[in-house]
Amino acid sequence: MNEQVLRDLVPAVIGVLVRRGADFAPAEDAVQDALVEAVRVWPDDPPRDPKGWLVTVAWRKFLDATRAENSRRHREERVESEPTPGPAGALDDTLQLYFLCAHPSLTPASSVALTLRAVGGLTTRQIAQAYLVPEATMAQRISRAKRTVSSVRFNQPGDVATVVRVLYLVFNEGYSGDVDLAAEAIRLTRQLAAITNHEEVAGLLALMLLHHARRPARSRADASLVPLAEQDRSLWDTRLIAEGVDVLQTALARDRLGEFQAQAAIAALHADAQTAEETDWVQIVEWYDELVRLTDNPVARLNRAVALGEADGPRAGLAALADLDPALPRWTAAAAYLHERAGDPATAAHLYAEAARTAPNLPERNHLTRQAARLNTQLRS
């Protein structure tokens, strides 16, 4: 049994312990301890019923930890006297866990850390490595998050929208370390999509699959970024694209549009194009209109301006850009690109250099610097 299959069981096992009367925080600790033991014992002695094994061991660890507390009698009495809740399904427990870990009282970073541990079954060390902080720091972040939600009742209904935002963060804003956060985000979103019937969960899953499909083409061996238009599309994962499009179409058919479905639709249109020239920019602009309508997000407006530059020509794109705040992230980079396409390499070179100075990350800065250098070299010759 591989690690991922093992981790799939984590939310359900935590759910069983909580239903037996354990508080969330010690239940989660006990399941982590049981996982460590499973990794040690199972290779030589695989259990016939992995979930049952985990429940038994985690429950024993929970009782051991509870007994070790000073207030031993008090706690045991409480566990004993806890009424046995009804036979809720394992799926409900998993969903409750997603809600709890994305509770609105938590900061986004705390939600991300708690979700990866309690729903994803990753160890604190793995999460710390994934976010490039010391293990002690991540341990504090997780235990503070657990304290914050300790008073939240496990059976409180939650909001899928908050869960979706947390999973999007895991997918979009991770480092590329030993733990593949993008793959983990997809696994957790798949699991959520299997137990909820929410269009935006499907939309997010489709968005993730469609972007993940491009991963082999997104960077060169030296880690430099390859813009979408220059990517080798034969490297795109057609299986993931097919799945993403399928998931998206099913969601769209229900006619309850949301921002993730709209974003996925844009990604699907890019995936449809065999070459960058075949891209259906007119439809992409229409989807950006939807996205702007749904979110009123200035970044969506910026992306719409760039798409408009492709659909109606760079002058139209520049006109749309002129209506937006130049302080927006990547505004200058978009202006540089559109000016070059409009046949003004001198302005474009100047703007690329300026964009490089304010780039949000090193690969983007290097990319923008290379664009400026390319144009400046052309202009000198």
Added chain:
Amino acid sequence: MAKYLLLKHYQGGPAPVVDAGPMDQWTPDEVNAHVQFMTDFGARLEETGEFVDMQALTPDGAFVRYGGEGQPPVTDGPFAETKDLIAGWYVIDVESWDRAVELAAELSAAPGPGGKPLHEWLEVRPFWGEPPTVTE
């Protein structure tokens, strides 16, 4: 979350607000209070899950550069008294620029002579982030 460097200088940067004099001229209690403040600050950062790294540098060292094929490295040092000189840093992982500034101000309130805040200038520098996956 984003990572920031809180950089402490021996010298250089804007003119000091408080003339605290060299630490060896303080009373032992004043030195102890200052050191304790630094320890507590680090502990608080760990507690809030915002700590990444803390290091202190000696004022020694030199500038070094490649001297050319077959040549030894060229060094320029020790550092001149007027040079900008880094004393150490904290690396923090926080929700926002505002939080980084808040923490820097807290650190800058470390006590000096008479237990009064030093108002020391700290340099706050954002780390480059990672490129996002979703780009359009």
